[in-house]
Amino acid sequence: MKTRISTILLSLMLMVTMSATAQHRNCGAMNHYQIMLQNDPEMAQRMAQQEIEIQQWIENRVQSKTEDEVIRIPVVVHVLYKTNIQNISDAQVYSQIEALNRDYNKLNADTVNVPSIYKNLVAKVGIEFCMAQQDPDGNWTNGITRTSTNKSTFELGSDQAKYNNTGGHDAWDATKYFNVWVVPGISESGMTGILGYAQFPGGNLATDGVVIDYHYFGTTGTATYPYDEGRTLTHETGHWLNLYHIWGDDYGSCSGSDNVSDTPNQGDENYDCPNHPQVSCSNNGDLFMNYMDYTSDICMAMFTEGQKARMLAVMNGTRASIKNSGRCLPNALSLVKTQNQIKIFPNPAAHQIQVEWLQLNTSSSIEIQLSDLSGRLLISQSLRNQSQTQLDVSRLAQGMYLITWKQGAQVHHEKVLIQH
Ligand SMILES: [Zn+2]
Missing domain, CATH: 2.60.40.3080 (Immunoglobulin-like)
Structure with missing residues (x-):
């Protein structure tokens, strides 16, 4: 049975022997979630209540058959840099926003690579992202903050990237903005190699958002193959909208669930670019081309209709204030x-x-x-x-x-x- 530890060790060995460009995808969202639960025992209860509300909203949506509205999310990108190259360009930031809009609106051409048995699951989520156009004080902004820091890596457990006094930058009001911190590196208990991590909805607003390593952000500049299609943030934004990993985070068994009805049961994560079908848990092939697996950017291509419903439920529940914040003006x-x-x-x-x-x-x-x-x-x-x-x-x-x-x-x- 594959364990979490072996996965991490494997990633580390690959990093040492093959350099960062060939490392496996490694997302820190679930570990961050576990740390939040330890620090905030009531969070488990809030998450359970949120899950009930999500399932109720999805049920009502099916019955009412109302047309989904287009949801707009204002993004603020906090660039934290120690060296000049880490101070990524505006163009690289905009390339990431374009990638999010591509993937969340099914504008990506690579949906043709989805196996025919899963093509009917491919969803246009209908969420648009914009750079925030007003800051928390109401001043016009391009939605980017830049902070020089003396840190080479930012610790996941203490969320150092998210506070001015730990070398990072304070979040903008998370009831109005989607905060993204682009950092020189992410560490967890001294280990590096995490591409990014998100905070699930229902947590501390001061730490709400996504932290991402500058090597895996956007589609130009410092973005590094095989994570240079902007899909690390597509994946992390999925967590921020309450999606779990497609294999249910149980590592090696078929009992875990992502709480999504139309994703096939899957035993474990997939890496790189596998060939279909990768059969596990008696399925017709893992949905490894899903953004919530661990494959390379060029081998991911879809969210499912069930994942879409789950994300829309959050945008109409816990995160509803963001879509009404007025910081993302249409046609602006x-x-x-x-x-x-x-x-x-x-x-x-x-x-x-x-x-x-x-x-x-x-x-x-x-x-x-x-x-x-x-x-x-x-x-x-x-x-x-x-x-x-x-x-x-x-x-x-x-x-x-x-x-x-x-x-x-x-x-x-x-x-x-x-x-x-
Ligand atoms: Zn993840």
């Missing part, structure tokens, strides 16, 4: 920063950006330009005797752009993030 533009001379305001309803400036000299014209980050000019306006204008950005793709304000020798640049 978000402001990245404002300088003294020019101000940029999003006008989401009109798909416009409003640009205002303190005009010093009314006699010469002002040029307002919007270009992409490669310098390609997309919008250009020449204005005189005006102190504001609107830029129609409805036809621009989501992403970062540059706004340039020029008058004579004076030039100001501002980056803006456009999200539709």
Whole structure:
């Protein structure tokens, strides 16, 4: 029988002999959960009550047959870095948000790899993620905080990443935001090699969210094969929305359950990229292509309809306040920063950006330009005797752009993030 310890030792041996790029997936969510239960004995009772509510909500959903609403979750990414390379780019953060939106909305092309007997289980979860556009004080933000730290690894048990006074960054109000901490490394009792860990709903709000190693975050920059498709956060977000591992976390027996009705019973986790069918527990093949198994990013492709129902139940139960927090505006533009001379305001309803400036000299014209980050000019306006204008950005793709304000020798640049 395979045990938890042997799994960890195997991961460690692989790390030592084959370097971090070839290590097996190792998620710390269940160990974190066990530590939370030890520190907060009443959590078990709250989780049991939450489970009853989830099952009731799912039952009502089946009976009422109402159409599911699209749920939007505002994300704040706290980047903790010791070295410059760990201070990952905005683009890498946005690539991770795109990956979440791809996987939670069945926009991933690799669902074609799902075996035909399981194709009818593949779900479009219908949850959209956005970078938070307002911080807890109501100021416009790009949803990223950056903190220099002297720590190379952050301890899972004490949640060091989540507090200013332990080298991390305090959570933003977890009733309004999904907090994600990107860290140089994660350790547990001195051991490293954990890709990420999530906190299940129902726990301490000060530590609510996901911690993830910067090697396994996003699809560009420092993201490292075979975990460079952004699916470590897809997996951890599943835990944050109360999904358990697909094999039921019993390690080596068929008695564990993920509390999801349509996932086949599965004996153990799968690694790397196995061939279908991997039969265990007399099933028709493990659902190893599920995001809640331990396979490589390129071999995961789906949540099931049952997992979707469970996640929607949480977003309409314990986490309902997040979807109503107003920090994730639909069809929104978000402001990245404002300088003294020019101000940029999003006008989401009109798909416009409003640009205002303190005009010093009314006699010469002002040029307002919007270009992409490669310098390609997309919008250009020449204005005189005006102190504001609107830029129609409805036809621009989501992403970062540059706004340039020029008058004579004076030039100001501002980056803006456009999200539709
Ligand atoms: Zn996990």
